Amino acid sequence: QQPVQSPQAVILREGEDAVINCSSSKALYSVHWYRQKHGEAPVFLMILLKGGEQKGHDKISASFNEKKQQSSLYLTASQLSYSGTYFCGTGSNNAGNMLTFGGGTRLMVKP
Amino acid sequence: EAQVTQNPRYLITVTGKKLTVTCSQNMNHEYMSWYRQDPGLGLRQIYYSMNVEVTDKGDVPEGYKVSRKEKRNFPLILESPSPNQTSLYFCASSPRLAETYNEQFFGPGTRLTVL
Numbered sequence: 001q002q003p004v005q006s007p008q009a010v011i012l013r014e015g016e017d018a019v020i021n022c023s024s025s026k027a028l029y030s031v032h033w034y035r036q037k038h039g040e041a042p043v044f045l046m047i048l049l050k051g052g053e054q055k056g057h058d059k060i061s062a063s064f065n066e067k068k069q070q071s072s073l074y075l076t077a078s079q080l081s082y083s084g085t086y087f088c089g090t091g092s093n094n095a096g097n098m099l100t101f102g103g104g105t106r107l108m109v110k111p
Numbered sequence: 112e113a114q115v116t117q118n119p120r121y122l123i124t125v126t127g128k129k130l131t132v133t134c135s136q137n138m139n140h141e142y143m144s145w146y147r148q149d150p151g152l153g154l155r156q157i158y159y160s161m162n163v164e165v166t167d168k169g170d171v172p173e174g175y176k177v178s179r180k181e182k183r184n185f186p187l188i189l190e191s192p193s194p195n196q197t198s199l200y201f202c203a204s205s206p207r208l209a210e211t212y213n214e215q216f217f218g219p220g221t222r223l224t225v226l
Contacts, residue, residue, distance in 0.1 A: 100170060104151075
């Protein structure tokens, strides 16, 4: 079953913050975040593994709460280049084989 | 340049006419996978391969076949395409380490229309 992402879409002004949530009905081992710009392939952002860690680089970070089977992606002081569709992918085992992606969150950053 | 390539990039075909979408990676990755992308449904995994001659079904394998005879290639075969297979298809590859997930590198996508 696909994880559920929320919100489905969000519009921001440059410099504003956003949070994208990813929730699964299954126990999770890992959560992967990707960003896809219009007409392009998805591009990897980060992976979070079981252990409840938080990761980040630049102004994009993420958390993983394995007990709640949820992950959140935090975009701070958004830039125009952050626009795109964000996908979370969830893995339920450590075999590293199957990923199940959510339906995506469309983010638009305006000047 | 490290990359995943797919061919063709665009294809319009008719119901029932067999087709193959090729995927090739030059990064010596063990893991390869096919996804289809439809509006509102995100990326859904069709098939994946952990290594040569090892393939397994993803979430939506019906109507598709794959093979992995060489490490670098992972073609997607539609033996009798139907209109509900009209979609954007992505191939992806990843190095595989035991008990560790890795970043997947996606190809540019193939837009398929079945009439």
